[in-house]
Amino acid sequence: MKRKHLFIILGIPGLALFALFLSLDRAAAELEQPASGAPLTGGVDNETCLACHSVPGMQMTLPSGEILYLTVDRETYNNSVHGKGGYACVQCHTDLTGYPHPSLTAATQRDFTLELYQSCIRCHQDKYDATLDSVHQKALAGGNKEAAVCTDCHGAHNITPPDEPRSRIPKTCEKCHSQIFDLYQDSVHGAALIGEGNPDVPSCIDCHGVHNVSGPSNQPFHLYSPQICARCHSDQELMAKYGISTDVFDTYVSDFHGATVVLFEKTAPDQETNKPVCIDCHGVHDMRKVDDPESRVIKENLLVTCQRCHPDATTNFPNAWLSHYRPSPEHYPTVYYVNLFYQIFIPTILGGMGIFVVLDGSRRLINRRRERRHERNQ
């Protein structure tokens, strides 16, 4: 009887405590991922803000004369990743927990953005750190205020996953790089992604990186770029789907241009070079299929492409490039047979010499041993 009491006295609160810990633990786990480091709400809920800021047409004039729009669309925010996650306005707008709001320090719309995007860092430090190596942050640090910051690509109150659908990625870059986008969307990659939603082709960020966006103004990017192309173009499984050769990188490296570029990349990746990488012949953003009449590397157009660096080149010259083929009796037979000749000639000659050398050497050893025996016998 006493034991039963003991169980009730200790057991029930124990179980309750266990359950409490369990639920706390789960709550902590849920919070941990997105909200670590997120500032507290300060008890100001979104409805407080939206009471004013949902009124259409709310705006104020900045010292620059530009209009700063202050209206936030409730629906848009609630459908954004942060809205769905239940984040509060004041977790980003940390200075706006009371009214009257502190007066603005930004004189222009852009300055306002540049002040406010710092809020992103509080929760997304790793992404921000990655951007520090990017062309955008370098341009910004160099005084170019137009350089993209978080909200220029992701939006502010309307942030949704940037790759849903994946074709949204180039559209995002288009906002600032519209001419490059125009080239890309007609390229073999762009047409497949934007037109067909093909998941295999690269979008902008697959080559340039996501937050640490780099480009030709980062010099190592240029010398490294063939290896970016090779990531997909040496992938047997992926290329088999489209019947594309996976030899392209290896054949490039075994040729003069590629061998030089790869060595440059290893010894001094920062140097400028005029030795061509993939994009110098195939086009930077407008690479085409090899049967596209606009392709720079089809036979009809190849001479013009060669002449960019070899201005004196004539009709026969492009054929000095093996077009990514490994020499075979069908493709570049002269090269194939020269190689075959030396594959037979070298072992034959060396083998013949080897027979003479080995026999001569052996005879000398035998003679020497005989002489010694002879001397000993005397």
Next chain:
Amino acid sequence: MSETSKPKAVPEPKVLEEPGERKYLRFTRIQRAEHWVFMASFSILGLTGLVQKYASARLSESFIAGVGGIENVRQIHHIAAIVMMVVVVYHLGAVGYRLFVRRVYPTMLPGMHDVRAAIQSLAYYLGLRKTRPQQGRYTFEEKAEYWAVVWGTVIMVITGFMMWNPIATARFLPGEFIPAAKAAHGGEALLAVLAIILWHFFHVLVKTFNRSMFNGYLTEEDMLEEHPMELADIKAGVAERPTDPAKVARRRQTFFPVYAVFAGLLLLGIFAFVTFEQTALETIPPADDVEVFAPLPPTPLPTPPPTSTPSADLVLTWDGGVSELFNSKCSACHGSATQLGGLNLSSYATALEGGDTGPGIVPGDPDASQVIVKQAAGGHPGQLSPDELVQIREWIEAGAPEN
């Protein structure tokens, strides 16, 4: 001028009597010098060439890095090639001089006796013959070596020219010949280097250490072993054709001008070889004409609904227009629902009452009215225009009539 101020190279004696042994001159100073210059250029070419042929090998990479990059490796390779070609021009002169002026026997020419000597050697090695074949000044092994170098040099010069001047080559030959030339250049190089290691090193370093390329002389013992026929000729005094100094002098007078022209043409050829074409631009070709930063026109933001413009005939009463103005400009924050700062401008009574900082409207005293105070400071969200502000001020001065 005294005799000593013009030192003349003393020709090395053909036979050197040393205690215990007699030595025979095999290579003169200048021949040795030629060998070593050729050897140096060959070694540098082999080394800098093979690292390019096997550029991705770890060993090649560290060599290339050590030399300061692939451009330097290529530069050194080209310089060594020029040196080798100049040695070839010299060699042709030296051979021509011996053949046409001194009229020595062309001992390097191969013949059927060399084939026989090779077969007899094999038979001797295998124990099928008691003695080695008796060979002359150049053994079949040496002739094989010499003519291999001649063959190799011809191939290397032709294919080297094609790679050095691909644009010129493609004017006359199919473009495919350039990578074929590269294949042959690499194959030939590998063969040459391996042959030197296997054949030459065995014959001059391993089987005996042949000093003749260092000091010029072979001992009588070595001569007997390797060149017994030549030794016999030397001893019989018939190794060289008898020369008539007057005839030699005459031949020299013809030979030197002819060779000077010939050598001049060849050197010009080498110069052309090196400077024939500028294969590629040395500058960075211009990038495509694309504007990197070409922003799309910004998405237009929603235009605010037209504010009730203060009409000139605005009747300056609460009901006549002031209420409507407050409703459109202020009610977002100071409406009955929001009442920020405790201020509610939705009714005349609450407007007069004001908020946390004091009465909103004090009839007759605009400067005491918080609506005017806050708005006059500027920068208020929902800022009234200057005209509107003037009208509200007038309305308050007029006692802020309700209707």
